[in-house]
Amino acid sequence: MSTRIAAAVLNTAPGLLELEELVIDDPGPDEVLVKVAYAGLCHSDLHEIDGTFETQPPIVLGHEAVGEVVAVGAGVSEFAPGDTVVTCLSVHCGTCEYCVTGRQTLCVNRSRLQQERSRPRLTKLDGRPVRPTAGIGAFAEMILVHKNGLVAIPDDIRPETASVLGCAVTTGMGAVLHSASVHTGHSVAVIGLGGVGFAAVQAAQLAGAAQIIGIDVVQSKLDRAVQFGATHVVNAREADPIAAVRAITGTGVHHAFEAVGSGTTAGQAFAMLRPGGTATVMGMIPDSQSIPVRGSELFLEEKRIQGSFMGSNHFKVDVPLYVHFNRMGLLQLDDLVTARCDLATINDGFKALASGQEIRVVARVGEAGT
Numbered sequence: 020m021s022t023r024i025a026a027a028v029l030n031t032a033p034g035l036l037e038l039e040e041l042v043i044d045d046p047g048p049d050e051v052l053v054k055v056a057y058a059g060l061c062h063s064d065l066h067e068i069d070g071t072f073e074t075q076p077p078i079v080l081g082h083e084a085v086g087e088v089v090a091v092g093a094g095v096s097e098f099a100p101g102d103t104v105v106t107c108l109s110v111h112c113g114t115c116e117y118c119v120t121g122r123q124t125l126c127v128n129r130s131r132l133q134q135e136r137s138r139p140r141l142t143k144l145d146g147r148p149v150r151p152t153a154g155i156g157a158f159a160e161m162i163l164v165h166k167n168g169l170v171a172i173p174d175d176i177r178p179e180t181a182s183v184l185g186c187a188v189t190t191g192m193g194a195v196l197h198s199a200s201v202h203t204g205h206s207v208a209v210i211g212l213g214g215v216g217f218a219a220v221q222a223a224q225l226a227g228a229a230q231i232i233g234i235d236v237v238q239s240k241l242d243r244a245v246q247f248g249a250t251h252v253v254n255a256r257e258a259d260p261i262a263a264v265r266a267i268t269g270t271g272v273h274h275a276f277e278a279v280g281s282g283t284t285a286g287q288a289f290a291m292l293r294p295g296g297t298a299t300v301m302g303m304i305p306d307s308q309s310i311p312v313r314g315s316e317l318f319l320e321e322k323r324i325q326g327s328f329m330g331s332n333h334f335k336v337d338v339p340l341y342v343h344f345n346r347m348g349l350l351q352l353d354d355l356v357t358a359r360c361d362l363a364t365i366n367d368g369f370k371a372l373a374s375g376q377e378i379r380v381v382a383r384v385g386e387a388g389t
Contacts (some may be wrong), residue, residue: 021045026141026159027365028149030077033070035366036158041079041149042142043159046092049166050136053104057182058157059083060365060372060380062213062280063303067152068369071305078150079141081157082108083186085178086385095166103174107185107334108133108153110168124328132165158365160385170335172342179359180345180352182381183214184338186329187355191218191278192341193330194301195226199274203227206268209249210260210288211278212240214355214379215301217247219276221350224248228274232267234260237375247351264291276301282308285324294320299327355379 024043027036046052058081067074088102098104110132111123118126126132133154140163141149141156150156155164172181191214195201207223209216212235223231224247233244236256244252253263265271271293277285280302288298289312304310316322330337344350358380360368368380 022161024160025362026079026156027362028077028079029068029074032067032074032076034068034076036068036080036369038362040144041159042144043161043163044138044140046090046095046163047136048093049095050092051088051095051098051104051164051166051169052090053084053086053106053162053164053169054089055084055086055157055160055162055384056178057085058382058384059182059185059187059214060368060382061186062372064152065369065372066303069373072303075150077143077147078152079156079159080152081159082106082153082155083182084155084157084162084384085172085181085184086162089161097166098169098171102171103178103181104169104171105181105185105338106155106157106162106164106168107170107189107329107332107338108155108168109329109332109334110154110165113167121333122331123333124331132167158362158382158384170338172338176342176345177353179356179381179383181342183352183355183379184341185334187214187379188218188341188352189332189334189337190301190327190330191215192222193332193337194276194299194327195219195222195274197331197333198325198327199276199297199299201226201228201274204229205273206230206232206293208232208234208264208272208275208288208291209278210234210255210276210284211302212237212244212378213278216276216278217355217378219278219301220244220247220249225344225349230268230272232264232272239376240378246354260287261291268293270294272296274299278302280304282310286311289316289322289324292322294322296322298322298324300324301327301330356381359383
């Protein structure tokens with residue numbers, strides 16, 4: 020048995036999303052069928068739409084979602100119909116070397132768990148398969164997800180708010196708390212104040228950073244940065260961010276976080292470090308771009324640059340903790356969502372995201388989001 024659903028499909032790349040009817044399969048072993056309420060729009064989705072990153076249409080994009088469990092397959096005991104769940108694309112097998120040593124985001128079996136099954140999760144009405152991105156494909160009324168790509172959350176948190184947990188918040192918070200291990204008294208710079216960047220700012224405040232410098236080119240975001248925990252802001256359109264950070268700190272920052280996805284800004288993150296500092300790249304940098312790094316700073320000043328995929332998360336533990344932080348007033352989730360759309364207007368939502376003016380755009384997908 021299968022179900023017809025509405026979904027926003029990318030049929031050509033670059034291109035626009037097209038609203039059409041698809042068929043979703045029933046859950047197989049270790050799978051969970053979820054009715055989507057809200058889904059966040061991510062820059063990685065945008066870069067597949069505009070052709071910055073190569074993709075294979077037809078595809079249903081979206082990986083950051085919240086919804087209600089409809090049905091579960093054999094071998095699923097963690098979830099039951101009616102549960103509220105959040106998706107996370109860093110699905111993991113739990114048995115490979117990386118998983119058993121606590122580095123689930125590097126799971127070597129992730130691609131297999133996301134994509135492999137005996138028949139397609141999604142098809143067009145004529146039977147042609149449609150790929151759900153990361154094994155999720157959140158821009159659809161229902162999604163079929165491996166159980167290790169979901170976490171249950173309390174049903175009293177607003178679904179619109181919860182939709183940003185699975186990617187933006189997990190990436191930004193995790194980069195600070197897991198990948199970089201920011202300590203009390205450290206100085207921090209965050210380049211790029213979108214959903215990921217503002218999550219990183221809040222994590223730095225939670226970690227007890229003494230100086231938190233928000234850097235962006237959009238003044239309206241800088242005006243809001245103090246609300247999220249920044250102690251200083253720099254408009255990189257009006258001032259050299261490296262010089263500005265050094266003027267604020269004297270020697271540079273202990274930690275710089277890049278959330279733009281640009282080789283240029285990643286190089287700036289490295290250059291604004293104090294000796295012994297660490298630059299953490301959270302944004303997805305195209306392979307065509309290089310990161311300018313001075314070799315003498317690597318060697319003589321022991322500066323470091325590292326990547327952070329999805330905040331090096333342990334999302335089944337992290338997400339409930341972030342919900343707790345939100346309840347305690349220590350993490351502002353509602354204010355991260357600054358624009359909204361639905362499946363029918365999702366291309367307008369991506370235009371708003373591309374403008375750089377919004378923090379996070381969220382699409383209302385299903386009836387549960389009304």
